[in-house]
Amino acid sequence: MDFTIPKTHQLFRRMVRDFVEHEVRPAAKKMDALGYSDMDLVRKLAENGLLGVPFPQEYGGAGLRELGYCILMEELGRVCTSTAAIVGAHTGIGAMAIYLGGDEAQKAKYLTPLARGERIAAFALTEPDAGSDAANIKTRAVRDGNRYIITGSKIYITNGPIADLFAVMAVTDPHLGVRGGVTAFIVEREMAGFSIGTVEHKMGIRGSATSELVFDEVIVPAANVIGQVGAGFITFMQTLDTGRLGLGAACLGGAQAALEMMCRYAAGRVQFGTPIGDKQSIQWMIADTATEIEALRSLVYRTAWLVDSHQPFTLEAAVCKLFGSEMASRAIDRALQVHGALGYSRDFPLERMWRDARIAEIFEGTNEIQRIVIAGQVLRPYGLRVRP
Amino acid sequence: MDFSLTSEQQMFRQMFRDFAARDVAKAADQADKQEELPARLLKRVAAQGFMAALAPEEPYGGVGLDAVTYTLLLEALSAECMSAALTIHVHNSLGLRTILRHGSAALQEALVAEMAAGERIAAFALTEPAAGSDPTCLRTAAVRDGDAYVLKGEKSWVANGGLAGVYLVFAQLDSRITAFALPAETPGLVVGGRQKTLGLRAAAITRLYLNDCRAPAENLLGAEGQGYKIALEALDFGRVGLAAVALGVGRRAVELGVKFAAERVQFGGPIGQKQAIQDYLADAAAEVAATEWLVRHAAWLADSGKPFGQEAAIAKLFASRMAAQVTNRIVQVHGGYGYITDYPIERYYRDARSLEIMEGTTQVQQIVIAGGLFAGTNVRVRP
Numbered sequence: 172m173d174f175t176i177p178k179t180h181q182l183f184r185r186m187v188r189d190f191v192e193h194e195v196r197p198a199a200k201k202m203d204a205l206g207y208s209d210m211d212l213v214r215k216l217a218e219n220g221l222l223g224v225p226f227p228q229e230y231g232g233a234g235l236r237e238l239g240y241c242i243l244m245e246e247l248g249r250v251c252t253s254t255a256a257i258v259g260a261h262t263g264i265g266a267m268a269i270y271l272g273g274d275e276a277q278k279a280k281y282l283t284p285l286a287r288g289e290r291i292a293a294f295a296l297t298e299p300d301a302g303s304d305a306a307n308i309k310t311r312a313v314r315d316g317n318r319y320i321i322t323g324s325k326i327y328i329t330n331g332p333i334a335d336l337f338a339v340m341a342v343t344d345p346h347l348g349v350r351g352g353v354t355a356f357i358v359e360r361e362m363a364g365f366s367i368g369t370v371e372h373k374m375g376i377r378g379s380a381t382s383e384l385v386f387d388e389v390i391v392p393a394a395n396v397i398g399q400v401g402a403g404f405i406t407f408m409q410t411l412d413t414g415r416l417g418l419g420a421a422c423l424g425g426a427q428a429a430l431e432m433m434c435r436y437a438a439g440r441v442q443f444g445t446p447i448g449d450k451q452s453i454q455w456m457i458a459d460t461a462t463e464i465e466a467l468r469s470l471v472y473r474t475a476w477l478v479d480s481h482q483p484f485t486l487e488a489a490v491c492k493l494f495g496s497e498m499a500s501r502a503i504d505r506a507l508q509v510h511g512a513l514g515y516s517r518d519f520p521l522e523r524m525w526r527d528a529r530i531a532e533i534f535e536g537t538n539e540i541q542r543i544v545i546a547g548q549v550l551r552p553y554g555l556r557v558r559p
Numbered sequence: 560m561d562f563s564l565t566s567e568q569q570m571f572r573q574m575f576r577d578f579a580a581r582d583v584a585k586a587a588d589q590a591d592k593q594e595e596l597p598a599r600l601l602k603r604v605a606a607q608g609f610m611a612a613l614a615p616e617e618p619y620g621g622v623g624l625d626a627v628t629y630t631l632l633l634e635a636l637s638a639e640c641m642s643a644a645l646t647i648h649v650h651n652s653l654g655l656r657t658i659l660r661h662g663s664a665a666l667q668e669a670l671v672a673e674m675a676a677g678e679r680i681a682a683f684a685l686t687e688p689a690a691g692s693d694p695t696c697l698r699t700a701a702v703r704d705g706d707a708y709v710l711k712g713e714k715s716w717v718a719n720g721g722l723a724g725v726y727l728v729f730a731q732l733d734s735r736i737t738a739f740a741l742p743a744e745t746p747g748l749v750v751g752g753r754q755k756t757l758g759l760r761a762a763a764i765t766r767l768y769l770n771d772c773r774a775p776a777e778n779l780l781g782a783e784g785q786g787y788k789i790a791l792e793a794l795d796f797g798r799v800g801l802a803a804v805a806l807g808v809g810r811r812a813v814e815l816g817v818k819f820a821a822e823r824v825q826f827g828g829p830i831g832q833k834q835a836i837q838d839y840l841a842d843a844a845a846e847v848a849a850t851e852w853l854v855r856h857a858a859w860l861a862d863s864g865k866p867f868g869q870e871a872a873i874a875k876l877f878a879s880r881m882a883a884q885v886t887n888r889i890v891q892v893h894g895g896y897g898y899i900t901d902y903p904i905e906r907y908y909r910d911a912r913s914l915e916i917m918e919g920t921t922q923v924q925q926i927v928i929a930g931g932l933f934a935g936t937n938v939r940v941r942p
Contacts, residue, residue: 301825302825303825303826303894304825304826304827307825327895371899371901372899372900372901373898373899374898374900374905374908374909375898442696442942443692443695443941443942450922450942452922452925507912508915508916508920508922511691511692512686512691512716512754512916512917514916515756515912515913516754517756517757518754518755522756522757525757525912526909529890529898529908530898533890533891533894533897534895537891537894539833539836539891542835559826559833
């Protein structure tokens, strides 16, 4: 047993925190108020090597593996969930699909510019009739010689309006169903027939752009198939496994920030003649939050270790996402309550954190899907097959 | 025991629901986005007599609703638009009712007819930046000047600020809290900027500055030094009203959840067929049902002239928590559709969160309730 974070990663955290305080914090409120992704900030993330953190250096990444990526997501999550969502969609699932499923040529051509942040990625799975039921996608890819013609639409795609490259899942053989019948593709924004549809107005993570993608007979070379034809579902599910861990790390950061705000306010706000932090009700909220944060921190970094040491982590990643998202919402909700009316005010960041945090219980697999995944893993040895 | 509504109460409820469905529902989404209630809606509310809900028929032409019927009104309104319900609640529960109980004859004559007609909406100005849960920290000061008073200070989180024609203001007079009714046109009374909030965006919540505002003696509410008691009494009744607001929000959220779960197909069937979703909705419905009877019981106690402070605090505590939990769960039932602003549940969820904070936070309700529980023992409950 050794829980020490390597020196490189400690230095990395310090560097990221400095970057986040100087560059992300000033942008966070503005992106929320105006509802757009600040591309200057995205450029600065790229310049600082923060868009390819987990990937090997040979592909333009920082070579800091999953541990480094979790540190990044935790630090981003402390200050701006929108920025964490931009990076999560780009690195954690968009580029990750190519890293996990792509061949060397694709990694050279596509992963490298993504890891360097020269191009931005998105992950396109969800459709109007395929939310939690991801296997029910209708977007069709028809083989035509050495290319595929993709027709259909995707919705709720994080980074849709700002991305250059899209990992897209489409049906290649409707008879084979989800195992064997769906394939993952790399689609470039410039390809004819591709367009961005409706941009969503959301409760939170308003600095992270979400949109529809429209595929109107988009011609994609067969060389852009990620992995094997028919293996798209497996690639995407593996990608989401990894993505869930990063999401849990971002939740850890959000909860930690909420705890610190709660403590600071409780120590300074005087009512009934003493700081409200003297009251047991407030102390209990703080104690419960600190307890849950400790649990999540252990979960996240242990799971990162599982990933980096090539052990199975499907169960653990789903636990990180489920527990982390619900815990972060609770922590931020408590912090808001401790601040009273100030917490409910848009002049103070807590209400933004509260709106932002809520998405983590929904996207990248709703928490209901996480429970299905977890129940499936836990019940397998007992001979029970868990179906949605 | 009789849990049924009288035929008159049932008739009123139908009328409230019809009005809400016809006039409030269509304005709610826009009101949230534009961050104000349309003037037209407020006119329609006044024309229906809802601004006179708690005023007696004689001599003010009021509607004189009993508390139970009044909770039906707030519930019907909040099911469509919580901002609208809150505006009417603050005017009636905190403003009009307090002036009727504690205002001088001259004050009532001067203000109540206009208030009942909705021409003079009431605002309740108790909270200050340094006095939230602890109103004894008030800094706004009143001094005597002949047979009038002069008020100076700053208020925050004033619901109906700017919209109001009369402000109920609580100030320290010789270190004793004293309540005044200040018409909006009082020189020196300045409404500050809107305090923008997570939800309740169509409700007008502002700061208020009192720059040497003169209040003639007849604008005193109750007697000098009775302000704290008057505020607590108003808030006791206000808690029943706010619990009714929460009830409307929760009940509608469950309806929205059932509708969505019946229509949304995933995995080959409506998601309502999944046990997990059924559990969410069943728990939500149970909490709404429990709230309904807490609200009605507290209102019935008020109508019967019995003490209801403890029951009101319990209703507010439970109802606000219910509304926050239920809307949260119904957002989850909607999945991604719950997070975008195209579906109403997103607004209900943001609005509901205010209920655990305003008019006494959950923690303040716990203190009130614990105080009641330990009355007559050697335990002294202090905040």
